[in-house]
Amino acid sequence: SSNDDKILAASAKHPIVPLPAGSLYKYGTAGFRMSSDLLEGVTFRVGLIAALRSRKLGGAAIGVMITASHNPAQDNGVKVVDPMGEMLEQEWETYSTRLVNSPSDKELLETYHALATQLKIDLKTPAKVVYGRDTRPSGHTLVAALASAFEATGTEYVDYKILTTPQLHYLTRATNTEGTPEAYGEVSEAxxxxxxxxxxxxxxxxxxxxxxxxxxxxxxxxxxxxxxxxxxxxxxxxxxxxxxxxxxxxxxxxxxxxxxxxxxxxxxxxxxxxxxxxxxxxxxxxxxxxxxxxxxxxxxxxFFMLDGDRIATLAASFIADLARSAGIEDDLRIGVVQTAYANGASTKYIQENLRLPVVCTPTGVKHLHHAACSFDVGVYFEANGHGTVLFSNDAMATFRNKEPQSPAQKDALETLSAVGNLINQTVGDAISDMLLVEVILAHKDWSLRDWANTYSDLPNRLVRVEVGDKDLFETTDAERRLSKPQGAQGEIDALVKKYTNARSFARASGTENACRVYAEAATRAEADELAKKVAVVVENYGGGRGSAAVS
Ligand code: G16
Structure with a gap:
């Protein structure tokens, strides 16, 4: 068809850079992320995926964000956002990886059609994609590759230019809910x-x-x-x-x-x-x-740091207190979702002092978000400060509709409602999270020191270890244990046993070409020493050529 010719011609303009034999482009923790000079062809192909995804969902708007977030300036990345502002459905990560790794333009087109057939996608369905990028200069070339994919596939698109990642998530949801009872907000940056x-x-x-x-x-x-x-x-x-x-x-x-x-x-x-x-x-x-x-x-x-674990505990205790003041504590299931990086002291505090359930998932907000959905109020934060609080539609309706029995109940219900609107419901959002923290501190009349006094963190250390082949490392038990390479976990266990209140784990990063090691223990010296020793184990099992860079 003429679209096929267009796809072939466009793909030739945005060629994929072949990787060394045995390596593949992978949809990682936050999409495809790497040195920006490898990304033009990848981004074009992600554009094709976004168009397919939109058609699969009957023309719902799909989001694409061009960013490498915390990575160095020369890196960039591309990730796909589902209609309600959530991360791309996991199965589609596999389809993306398959399409992106097609060796030639011709095979790309074949895979594109094979996916459409396999997923029963009618290529005549209208499609829509909205996208944005961060301030990296390489973003220009990458959005041009995206636009090219949309032109070739007859996909409607809106280029929102420079945005924060959470703004793109907001716009995706706002676009898809416009004019419905669930309207998330005006469809614009303003x-x-x-x-x-x-x-x-x-x-x-x-x-x-x-x-x-x-x-x-x-x-x-x-x-x-x-x-x-x-x-x-x-x-x-x-x-x-x-x-x-x-x-x-x-x-x-x-x-x-x-x-x-x-x-x-x-x-x-x-x-x-x-x-x-x-x-x-x-x-x-x-x-x-x-x-x-x-x-x-x-x-x-x-220096005293209040990280994602602290934000989670602050938000969870505030919301739980409000629920009690509003007299709805029995109707509201509040839970906290963390990853293996959460400080052990925070987990203990949530379970024993706040008396709330804690769920542990693998790294990546997509995993936490999913788990948080099973609560009426799901507080999820990674220790690195990435997270949000999800309120179910039922919870929001309760705040609005419950008949207050006292002025205090009325006040609590109104605050809960406003807090539900203040926290970005699509994804972790630093600006919205910051506003939430400011609101809570103002309500409690707390300084950062008051906040810090709620519990004491176990000293901890995060180490980045460069290894020959990070893909040798596979994890289980929400990344708390290594299943591969054989023998590595046994050595880590033996080390951990030697320290007081200690815990440590290693995993391959999904955004950087390195492994990460986390360790916590009763004292600063013990945490540092344990992290260093586990890093050496990772280095030894990681196919050599590595150097442990403590960061
Ligand atoms: C991304 C993900 C986060 C994850 C972080 C590090 O953050 O969105 O969920 O914690 O990468 O992941 P990894 O340890 O696999 O490299 P960002 O802020 O870089 O987009």
Whole structure:
């Protein structure tokens, strides 16, 4: 057909770079992510997948985001977003991998048709895709490859240009729910700002936010977008003093450099620039503004970090308290979802003090999101600061419709409703999460120190280990144990036994060409030593040529 000719011609313009024998492009933790010069052909092919996915779902809008988030500036990535703003259905990751790895244009076309046949997709169904990109310069070429795929397949598309990842998720859901009772918000970037600014004012309910909040934007897309967002807050009603730093998006090489949520979490220190003011309330976003870390530095404490586990416990305790005040605690199943990286002390605190159930899933928000859906209120956060709180439609309806028996109940129900609107329901969103934290601290009249005092973290260390072949490592038990290579887990177990309250695990990263090792133990020295020793085990089993870089 003429579309086939168009696909062939377009594919020839965006060729795939052949990988060394035995290697494949893989849909990883957050889509295809690698050095940007390998990505043009990959992105064109992902465009074909997005078009197929939209047709499979009767023309529902599919999202595509071009970003490599926390990775260095020269990397980029591409991931697909399903209609309600969730991550692409897992089975489709396999189809994407299959299509992307077609060796030639001709085989690409054959695989495209084979997938359409296998999945019973009528290629005449209308299709729609919306997309955006972060501030990386390589994004230009990649969105051009996407547009080419949509032109060749007769797919309607909207280029939203530069966006944070969560904004693209928002727009995908807003597009698909427009004009329905579930309408998520106005279908525009401004609609995003309006929705969350409005929810922020409602959720505060007159409480005052104290002091200045310094926000490090990792010199990524979060900077300009946060500055834009702040214009939507009615300052006369809600004074909110925010100092935006590291928001230089004009020099691409400074993206994520010595700044951002990933830097803060892995280095366990504040970004060196600008020098943090003693005791100031600070937070960091990552390169595409979907992760959040809070911290302060002062002479007495040194550096203190409040990570994703802390945000999860803060949100869960606040919502559980509100549910009690509203008299609906028996109707609302609240749960927390974590990964193996969650500090053992946070898990214990949630189970024993908050008395809430905890579920552990593999890394990747897609896994956590899915598990969180099984609760009425599902709080999910990765320790790295990526997460959100999901409210079921029933829960939101209860907040709206329950007849309050007292002014206190009315107040709690209204706050719950506003909080449900304030937290991005599609995916972890650093800006929306930050607003939530500010709201909770204002309600509780808490400083970061009060928040930190809720429990003590076990000292921990995260190490990045470069190995010859990270694919040798396979995990089981929600990534808490290695099933391969044979013998490695036994050595890790033997090491862990030698330390007090210790835990450690190793896994291959799904976004970087490396393995990660996590260790926690009763003391700082023990955690560091255990992490180092497990890193050596990983190096030894990882096919050599590696070097353990403690980060
Ligand atoms: C992505 C994923 C996160 C994951 C992180 C690290 O974050 O969205 O869920 O925790 O990668 O994954 P891995 O350990 O497999 O490399 P981001 O912020 O880079 O998109």
């Amino acid at each position: 609609g995003y700002y309006k929705k969350f600014a409005d929810a922020f004012v409602h959720a505060l309910k007159g409480r005052k936010i104290k002091g200045t909040l310094t926000v490090d934007c990792a010199n990524g897309v979060g900077g300009p977008k946060l500055n834009e967002f702040l214009k939507y807050i009615p300052k006369d009603q809600v004074p909110f003093d925010v100092k935006v730093v590291n928001d230089d998006v004009l020099r691409p090489e400074v993206l994520n450099l010595d700044s951002g949520a990933d830097y803060v979490k892995t280095k366990q220190r504040a970004p060196p620039h600008p020098k943090p003011e003693a005791g100031a309330r600070c937070c960091s976003l990552d390169g595409d503004a979907d992760r959040l870390m809070y911290y302060w530095t002062d002479a007495e404490t040194g």
